[in-house]
Structure formats: C-alpha cells, structure tokens
Amino acid sequence: MTVLPILKSATLAAVLFASTAVFASAKDVTISVWSGGSGPNDNYRTDAFDIAADILEREAAIRGQQLNIIVQKTPYSGWEDFKQALTLAAEAKKAPNIVATGHEDIGPWAQAGLIVPVENFIDLDSWPISDIYPNLMEITSFNGTVYGIPQDAESRPFFFWKPYMKAIGYSEADIEALPAKVEKGEYTLKNVLEDAKKMQDKGLVQTGYGFYPRNSNGPDYWQFYTSFGGVMEEEGKLVFDKAAMKRTYQYFADLVKAGVTKKNHIGMPGDQWWKEVATGKAGIWHGGTWHYARLVNQEGLKDFFTNVQFTLVPAGEGGKSNTLTHPLAYLLMAGHTDEETRIAADLIKIASEPRINALHAIKSAHLGISPSETKVDLYAADRWASEATERLLPHANAMPNNADFGKYWTIMWKNLEASWTGAKTVDAAVNDAETELKSTLGAAIIIR
Amino acid sequence: MRTSRALGLVMIAPAAVMIFLFFLMPVVLTAIFAMTNMSTATGISGGAWQVTQTAVNRLKAEMPELAGGIAEPRFVIDEEGLAALEALKLKAGFGTELRTSHMGEVFPSRREAERMIKALKDRPSTREVKQISDLFNRSVLNTRFETRDQLMASLKKLGFTLTPAEQETVAATTYTGWVWTTENFRIIRNSPDMAQIFLNTAFYVSVTLLLFNVSYALFLAITTHYMPASTASVFRAIWLLPRITPVVIYVLMWKWLTWDSGFISMFMGQFGYPPKNYLLDSANNAWFFVILINGFIGASMGMLVFSSAIKAIPQTQFHASEVDGASRWQQVRHIILPQLRWPILFVTCYQTLSLLASFNEILLSTRGGPGRATEVWSLAAYHTALNNYTGNLEYGLGAAMALVLVVVGIVLSLIYLRIFRYDTLISKPLIED
Numbered sequence: 085m086t087v088l089p090i091l092k093s094a095t096l097a098a099v100l101f102a103s104t105a106v107f108a109s110a111k112d113v114t115i116s117v118w119s120g121g122s123g124p125n126d127n128y129r130t131d132a133f134d135i136a137a138d139i140l141e142r143e144a145a146i147r148g149q150q151l152n153i154i155v156q157k158t159p160y161s162g163w164e165d166f167k168q169a170l171t172l173a174a175e176a177k178k179a180p181n182i183v184a185t186g187h188e189d190i191g192p193w194a195q196a197g198l199i200v201p202v203e204n205f206i207d208l209d210s211w212p213i214s215d216i217y218p219n220l221m222e223i224t225s226f227n228g229t230v231y232g233i234p235q236d237a238e239s240r241p242f243f244f245w246k247p248y249m250k251a252i253g254y255s256e257a258d259i260e261a262l263p264a265k266v267e268k269g270e271y272t273l274k275n276v277l278e279d280a281k282k283m284q285d286k287g288l289v290q291t292g293y294g295f296y297p298r299n300s301n302g303p304d305y306w307q308f309y310t311s312f313g314g315v316m317e318e319e320g321k322l323v324f325d326k327a328a329m330k331r332t333y334q335y336f337a338d339l340v341k342a343g344v345t346k347k348n349h350i351g352m353p354g355d356q357w358w359k360e361v362a363t364g365k366a367g368i369w370h371g372g373t374w375h376y377a378r379l380v381n382q383e384g385l386k387d388f389f390t391n392v393q394f395t396l397v398p399a400g401e402g403g404k405s406n407t408l409t410h411p412l413a414y415l416l417m418a419g420h421t422d423e424e425t426r427i428a429a430d431l432i433k434i435a436s437e438p439r440i441n442a443l444h445a446i447k448s449a450h451l452g453i454s455p456s457e458t459k460v461d462l463y464a465a466d467r468w469a470s471e472a473t474e475r476l477l478p479h480a481n482a483m484p485n486n487a488d489f490g491k492y493w494t495i496m497w498k499n500l501e502a503s504w505t506g507a508k509t510v511d512a513a514v515n516d517a518e519t520e521l522k523s524t525l526g527a528a529i530i531i532r
Numbered sequence: 533m534r535t536s537r538a539l540g541l542v543m544i545a546p547a548a549v550m551i552f553l554f555f556l557m558p559v560v561l562t563a564i565f566a567m568t569n570m571s572t573a574t575g576i577s578g579g580a581w582q583v584t585q586t587a588v589n590r591l592k593a594e595m596p597e598l599a600g601g602i603a604e605p606r607f608v609i610d611e612e613g614l615a616a617l618e619a620l621k622l623k624a625g626f627g628t629e630l631r632t633s634h635m636g637e638v639f640p641s642r643r644e645a646e647r648m649i650k651a652l653k654d655r656p657s658t659r660e661v662k663q664i665s666d667l668f669n670r671s672v673l674n675t676r677f678e679t680r681d682q683l684m685a686s687l688k689k690l691g692f693t694l695t696p697a698e699q700e701t702v703a704a705t706t707y708t709g710w711v712w713t714t715e716n717f718r719i720i721r722n723s724p725d726m727a728q729i730f731l732n733t734a735f736y737v738s739v740t741l742l743l744f745n746v747s748y749a750l751f752l753a754i755t756t757h758y759m760p761a762s763t764a765s766v767f768r769a770i771w772l773l774p775r776i777t778p779v780v781i782y783v784l785m786w787k788w789l790t791w792d793s794g795f796i797s798m799f800m801g802q803f804g805y806p807p808k809n810y811l812l813d814s815a816n817n818a819w820f821f822v823i824l825i826n827g828f829i830g831a832s833m834g835m836l837v838f839s840s841a842i843k844a845i846p847q848t849q850f851h852a853s854e855v856d857g858a859s860r861w862q863q864v865r866h867i868i869l870p871q872l873r874w875p876i877l878f879v880t881c882y883q884t885l886s887l888l889a890s891f892n893e894i895l896l897s898t899r900g901g902p903g904r905a906t907e908v909w910s911l912a913a914y915h916t917a918l919n920n921y922t923g924n925l926e927y928g929l930g931a932a933m934a935l936v937l938v939v940v941g942i943v944l945s946l947i948y949l950r951i952f953r954y955d956t957l958i959s960k961p962l963i964e965d
Contacts, residue, residue, distance in 0.1 A: 163921055163923070164919050164921055171572050171923065175576045188922075192573035193573075195574070195584075195708045196708065197575060198575070206658070207646070209646075227584040227674060228673075229674050301922075302921075347813075347814070348901075348902045350901060351812050351898070352792070352809055489922075490922035493921075494920060494922050498904055501902075501903045501904060502903045506903070507815060507904065512724075516724045516725060519723070519724060520719075520724070520725065523722050
C-alpha cells in the first residue's frame, strides 16, 4: 500500500526532472548590455546585439545546439549617471555582461577587477578582430592586455559657419583651403579668436556667440592643451605641463575677455546649444564627428556642407593642430559564469563585423573601426564618414588609459572652469591644479 | 519597578534598533570609509594581487633583480604543463603533438604561444586554446592572484625566494585594493578648493538661515497672526507651495524663469536687453537664486512652527497688553519673541543641519556652477564620491568630506544649545517649586 504512492511520486519526480532536462538543452541565456553616452542616433551600440544574437543562435542551431539568447539593453544618454550606476551595480555584483563605455574607464575598472580581459575570451587573430585598426586596439589595452574591443572611433573637429566666414572677408577658395591651413599651423587658435571677434563686430552673431565651445566637460578640452603643446602621458606616467596648461586656461579667459565666448557658457542647457549651432547663431564652434548626425537628423540642418566647414583643432602657441579620438569599447564585466561571458564575447565579435558596425558608424556619424568597414556600401557612400576619416583621423590622438587619469581630469577641468568663469585668476587656477595634483597623485604624475 | 524598567527597554527596542540601523550605522560606516583610499580603481570589496607593468616599474628601484625577472611574459612548453594538460582530458592529440614538435619552446607573449597552439593539427577551439595556453604560462605578469599567498607561491615557483620584508614590499606594490589611510583629511586640509567650498557652505547656510528660514519665517508667522483667520490661512497655504511641490518641478519652474529663453529674459527683452541665462550669469546671480530657491522652501517650515507657537500664547496676554496701550511692535518685542525662544532654537538648529546636508536644490538648479561657485560641501562630497563626469568615484575622500559635515553639525548644535541656554529652557519653572 505504501509502496505505490512512493512509486507514483518518484515517477512524477522523474518525469519532471526529465522535462527540465529537455528545457535545459534548449538553453536560455540572458545577456545584458549597457551603454553610456548613447543618444537617439546611437541605438546600434546596443541594438547590434539583437542582430548578433540572431546570428549566434542560427550558428548554434546549425551545430545542433539550441541556444536562446535574450538581450537586455540599457542605454544611458549621459555619462555621470551611467558611470555611477554601472560602478555601483558592479560593486553590488549586479553588473551587466557587456558594457560600451569610453576607453579611459579600462584603467580603473581593470584594477578594481570589474572587467575581465577580452583577450581571455576572444581569439585576437581571428576575423573581424584581426582587421580592426591596430591603434584602436592599442587604445583598448591596459598594461599590455587587451581589455576591450573598439566599438567606434571618432574625432573632434572645429566647425565654421561658412556664410559668416564669407561675410568677414573669406572667399569660397579661402574656406576650401582652411582645413589645409589649419593642419599646417598657419591658421591658429589666435585667428579663431580674431575671426570670432570680427563676426561679432559686424553684427553677424550676438555677443558671446563668436566662438561657442562645448557646454560641459568633455575630452574636447584636452585638445586645447595639446594645441598649446601639452602632453597627457609619457611612458606610462601622467604629465602636467604647467606652461601649456596655463596657456590653455589663458586662452579661455581671453575668449571671455574679448567677449566672443560667454563667461557662463558652461552648464547652459544642451538642447539650447544644439539648436543655436544648427541655426547659425554661433560663428565658430567645436564638437565631434557625431555632431553631424545630430545636426542633420535632429536639428534640421539639412544643407550641412553648404553651411559648415570643418577642420582639425587649430594649433596654439607652442603646439600643433590636432584632434582627439575617444573610442568607445565593448568590455566584458566580471562576476558572470564562464559560459555567459563566452557567449557575450562571441556576441561582441559578431557585433564588430563591418556591416553591423557600419550601421552604428553611419547612423551616429562616428568613424569605422576597420579598413573593411569603409568598403561597406553604406559607409563608402557617406560623404561625411569618408571626408571626416580622411581629414581628421590621421591626426588623432587619444587620452591615456591610466588608472589615475580620472583624478587628473577632474582637477584639470574644475580649474579650467574656475578660470573661465573668473572665479579664479589663470595663475591661481594653474597653481591650485598643481598643488592638488601633487597632493593627490604624488609620484604618479610628472609636473613640469 | 524592575519589570517596568524591563518593559520600558522592550518598548524602546524597536526604535533603538531603527536608530542604530538608520542613524548610527551610516555615520559609523562613513567614518570607516573615510579612513580608506577607496575609489573606483580600488573597488570596495577588497582587491587582488596583480603584477602589472606599472607595478614592475615601481619595483625596479627597490628590487631590480626581481623586477627584471618578472617583467616579461613567458610561455614555456614543459613537462609540468603537459601533465596538467593530460589531467584536463582534452583531445589526446594536443599533448602528443606539443611533446613531439614543441617541447622546450619559449614564447615571449601569450599571443604568440596561442598562435602555435591554434595551429595544432587537432585544431583546438578558441576556448581550448585559452585553456591550454594558461597551463604553460610561466610568468606572473598580469595574472590576478586572489590571495597574497598565491602570488608568493608563484614567485617561488619562478625561483624567487623572498624575505618577509621583501614579500611585504612586493605585496604592497602589487595590491590593487584599498588600504587604510588618513590621507583624505590631509587632502581636505591642503586643497585650496576645499577651503573655497567650505566658505561657500558657510555663506550659503548662514545667509539662507538668517534671511529666510528664521527671519522671513518669523515675519510671515507674525504678519499672518495679525490677519483675519481666513486670509491668514490663504497666505500660509501659498507659502507652503514651494515645500509641497515636488522639488524637481519646483526647481524646473525657477529654471523656466531664469533661462536664456525664460520669463525674465523675455521680459527684459521688451526693454532691449539681449537674452541671457540669469541663473548662471555670474556667481552673484547664482547665489541669489540658490538662496531664494532654498529660502522659499525653508521659510514655510519656520512659518508653521512659529505660527503654531504664537497660537499657543494665551490670548489674554495680547488683550491685557492692548488694554495697557501696547503697540504691535511692543507686543512682538515683549510677548511673542520671548515665548518663541524654544521654537527659534529648534528651527535654527534643525535648519542649519538640513541646509548643511541638503544639496538637491543646488544640484538641480546650478549643479554647483558657474565654475563651481555654488558648490557646497555636501554637493562636493556627492560629486567626489558618487557622481562625476570622469566616473572616478572616490568613496574614501567623499566619506571623509561627509564626516567633516557630521562633526561640523554636532559642533554647531552644541553652540546653539549654549547660546539659547537650553538648560534653562528645560529646567522646571520656579513657580512650581
């Protein structure tokens, strides 16, 4: 009598167990992807994984495995909140599998063990990784280990509103020759100030709109430091070139003094900034290649090339013209099973294939990551991508991957902001920066 | 007696637990964090031991021999690795081929070793290539060791027997996690910016407190006291609006007022002034609005407390003074203010602490700008520890800043209790003796 019920439940248990086994072979894997700084044009940073997952599932099916990948996408439009959320989630062991972030995060995150080297999971000699520009792979390495796969490239040009340039005496030919003059160092940041002033004096733009820089902190400001002869890192050590930094701070103070840039420019609403540069309220400004996408797609500047000229960041005293590339990279976060991370790595590899990456590059006006990507029709047919690649990318340098760079950056920025707004004199700002760098970074930074 | 005392303890236990968990523990944890150099780069949960290129560079000065020996990655095809490979039970062909064709080969990088492994006739998968190359890794460079002993054991295997003192140096140089330090307080003391932020905070708290949270609140309470009841309640309700409006919306309305395309700009445009961002135009402007934004919220709290305290004053005192021919000002001076000492102490003390600690209105309106002009201590602590553009979250330094705030708060409270003679306020009235 008692044997039967036991037998019954045992059978039931066995059936249940067997059924789970069947389900288990049809594997469900959830891969979460976060991305920072992703506006409406950057959706392929995460959407690429839908396509990659589909391909990987099909490949698995052909091998006779049933793989079901659920991609959870979390794009963040800004940086502050994204980095806060991601760092704290990772500390709480709730990190996503994949994250697309600026390459400068690799240093601190690798040291903290928040990310695992991508080279442990991906064969770097295999296509399409082997095809990625070597300097980009260099940018996503830290301590000789490849931690990330470049997700995009870009560079940061100066923009000139052509009608106003003509109004202050530049001929069509002069404007066409401007990029070459900037590259050779014949047109400098000093000329930028003068031309901006001329535009204002002629009443073409309002006071404070002659030169209209980025309205918030960004890698862009390191370009000016480079223009004035500064170096960010040498042989693995950060460098604070006091004279170059002083010239940089002085330049922005001079811009404000001349009235061509607003004293309270930093912190102005972003939407307003975009609207103004797209409608010709500003004479000269700077930004990134991706600005093209926003100006054309969201801000309605349809005839970009008739209205806007773009060049490298002009040289200043003691430096040369330059631009900065700030590639985002796909990183693998720690704290997941080996198998999940392997699938995540496979997905990154597929998402880095030329045709898929070109979707992001062209939609968001970033630059491609590999030579073969430039041959994809979508990319090759895009005027902006090809011109920007040719004019800017060969001159691009990048911020260093250094675990202490963030500290340096924060100190550099807050003193630039202080001297810009007049809260400190230029001398005080540079000295304060030096004092604080010495006390916080000590021997990790060369001060000269 | 004893049981009632025990009962008292039981009754207070839940509150005591709450106080411990939500008031005391955060302070204790802040103090603990403040004594560390925790940041994004060190992580919170502890670190590992990793011989990075940077660590090798640092070791060069003190232990050149060791630094030279571990500076290069090395992959060696040897018996030990082959034995480990057999234990993995992958395809037998891998081991056989490695033994016959590659025995004793040395590769200067992982990538080169893996290129050889990849080319084995049995074609290992990427996963297997990684597994196999790990077995032949004969260097410690870039390997993450979870414990110090593992690192030391690996160094020993490489032929470096270190004295305890040397082990200490190597461990300290290669440790990636946080360490105990008092450095944060030194940074706070020496940084010129911290001094500026401290002054900002003192200015912000004292001006908002004096002008709005106490004076203006008193003014509102007294004027509404002399109004007909229905008018008074309308006025009080209006002054409560800033407090009951969600802070995001409340600050957004201020932004609409002050932006380039906002109301003030539009209004001034009628008189030919070009539009400008009045909120962030200058440090003075920013302070003006920051203090108004906070003051309007703070005033309502004082108004409520003072109004009810004035209500509690027996009407007879007012009637009697009127009979004696006292003016309104004399009533305020001799009846209301003396009896408001206790609520004023409370409001001053409470609002000082809340102004010191609250930064949400500033964060939402100026974000501390322009040029960090309105950056107050609590906001700076938040920016340092939890939210900044570069993502370099310095938990240790931020906690130390928060701890300074706790200490300042306690000191100020003690001073207030002294100034308002708290002891006389709580002593029994002489009349009942």
